[in-house]
Amino acid sequence: MSESxxxxxxxxxxxxxxxxxxxxxxxxxxxxxRDLLLEKGVITENDIQRQIEYQEARTPVNGAKLVARAWTxxxxxxxxxxxxxxxxxxMGIDATALNEFVVLENTENARHMVVCTLCSCYPRPILGRPxxxxxxxxxxxxxxxxxxxxxxxxxxMLPDDVELRVxxxxxxxxxxxxxxxxxxxxxxxxxxxxxLVTRDSMIGVTDPLPDVAK
Amino acid sequence: MSDGAQMRFKPGDRVRVRAEDRPGHIRTPxxxxxKTGWIEKIQGDFLNPxxxxxxxxxxxxxxxxxxxxxxxxxxxxxxxPRDKVLVDIYDHWLDPAA
Numbered sequence: 001m002s003e004s005x006x007x008x009x010x011x012x013x014x015x016x017x018x019x020x021x022x023x024x025x026x027x028x029x030x031x032x033x034r035d036l037l038l039e040k041g042v043i044t045e046n047d048i049q050r051q052i053e054y055q056e057a058r059t060p061v062n063g064a065k066l067v068a069r070a071w072t073x074x075x076x077x078x079x080x081x082x083x084x085x086x087x088x089x090x091m092g093i094d095a096t097a098l099n100e101f102v103v104l105e106n107t108e109n110a111r112h113m114v115v116c117t118l119c120s121c122y123p124r125p126i127l128g129r130p131x132x133x134x135x136x137x138x139x140x141x142x143x144x145x146x147x148x149x150x151x152x153x154x155x156x157m158l159p160d161d162v163e164l165r166v167x168x169x170x171x172x173x174x175x176x177x178x179x180x181x182x183x184x185x186x187x188x189x190x191x192x193x194x195x196l197v198t199r200d201s202m203i204g205v206t207d208p209l210p211d212v213a214k
Numbered sequence: 215m216s217d218g219a220q221m222r223f224k225p226g227d228r229v230r231v232r233a234e235d236r237p238g239h240i241r242t243p244x245x246x247x248x249k250t251g252w253i254e255k256i257q258g259d260f261l262n263p264x265x266x267x268x269x270x271x272x273x274x275x276x277x278x279x280x281x282x283x284x285x286x287x288x289x290x291x292x293x294x295p296r297d298k299v300l301v302d303i304y305d306h307w308l309d310p311a312a
Contacts (some may be wrong), residue, residue, distance in 0.1 A: 100257065117243045144245060148293040163296040170241045171278055171302035172260045 064197035113204035115143035239267030
């Protein structure tokens with residue numbers, strides 16, 4: 001990944017390949033902080049590399065496993081909603097880094113969409129790193145004041161009579177949307193269902209993929 | 215509560231978000247300050263992020279509420295008749311509302 005490449009480059013002092021004057025203010029600041037931490041021995045290059053690997057090992061596949069299991073196992077779905085962290089542990093997913101974790105279940109009559117208007121709060125252990133658009137000012141503003149417009153841009157026309165509940169995750173709670181299972185997927189296995197559960201459907205801006213096998 | 219948090223509201227209570235303007239690590243978004251909604255759910259007691267952000271211990275804990283707002287009450291218009299914005303807001307930012 002470019003991130004680990006950049007960090008190795010800079011850590012070895014090969015800054016000439018990525019001249020710092022081309023970096024943004026915040027990028028320069030974070031490299032300066034990183035260099036100072038290395039110089040003062042607070043952390044090592046290995047620590048940084050391990051942290052990058054840890055961050056990148058967490059992907060939306062974790063969320064897809066939770067959703068597909070919830071679609072096929074009503075008891076698990078109840079446990080996932082009642083105690084999401086325990087349900088994660090049951091599936092071998094480490095959610096302990098989350099302070100509080102809440103699962104929002106979509107129904108035919110009400111659906112959920114998640115934003116963090118203040119920064120980029122996101123259930124990283126479950127979905128990995130947030131996409132750039134999630135952190136953009138555009139999304140953070142429009143998710144709360146034009147949520148149906150945002151959904152249309154993601155290709156979703158929400159009927160007027162469906163209640164849209166936009167959660168602004170400002171504080172200690174991280175949210176995962178449990179989307180509705182697509183119709184016509186009754187015969188799919190859990191593994192096949194997992195492939196239909198997209199990251200964006202767990203943020204709530206889209207539906208899961210339809211059964212592409214048909 | 216022994217840790218100092220006070221549960222002042224229960225689900226269904228009408229609340230108004232304080233229209234305060236002060237610097238700091240404020241977790242109450244601007245667009246709901248001064249707006250009226252209702253308590254949807256009590257999230258629990260949490261260390262106060264406005265103190266934690268400055269290296270302090272975050273005590274006393276603050277009750278965190280999930281507060282629901284009708285979209286029209288926040289923006290003056292609503293895209294869907296039942297659309298809502300739901301925001302997690304700490305106790306000290308809320309006043310009772312009629």
